[in-house]
Amino acid sequence: MCGHPSYLDDAGVGTGGCVVKRAALFCESPTQGGCDCVTDDATCGCNIPCENKCHANEYAASCGGPPAPPPRSVTYADPPPECRSVGAFPSGGSFYCCPCR
Numbered sequence: 001m002c003g004h005p006s007y008l009d010d011a012g013v014g015t016g017g018c019v020v021k022r023a024a025l026f027c028e029s030p031t032q033g034g035c036d037c038v039t040d041d042a043t044c045g046c047n048i049p050c051e052n053k054c055h056a057n058e059y060a061a062s063c064g065g066p067p068a069p070p071p072r073s074v075t076y077a078d079p080p081p082e083c084r085s086v087g088a089f090p091s092g093g094s095f096y097c098c099p100c101r
Contacts, residue, residue, distance in 0.1 A: 002059050002100030005080055017063075018077050024060035024086050024095045025050040036089060038062040053086035054097035064093025 008018040021038040027050035028034035035046035038060040044050060054060050061083060064076045076093070083098035 004059050019062040021060050023052040024054050025052055057100050058097040061096045061098055066092045
């Protein structure tokens with residue numbers, strides 16, 4: 001894994017952090033649907049061909065998510081400004097590719 005800002009490492013349920021991994025995979029099949037994920041391996045677990053949207057000199061980040069039910073709220077971390085958006089997921093949040101530091 002290449003270098004990234006330490007504030008992105010606080011990922012976890014309810015913390016509002018980003019998940020940082022090696023690849024942002026988008027997997028699609030005309031007959032089997034698709035899946036998307038950030039991962040350290042070559043699959044999202046859906047057993048169909050995947051494309052990594054990040055380059056070799058980038059890491060993947062997944063930031064954001066669904067709103068928390070009242071009375072609790074979650075403020076999600078933003079990716080560094082030099083990251084580029086490569087997609088979003090239905091529950092809220094986005095996938096990013098970010099340059100290594």
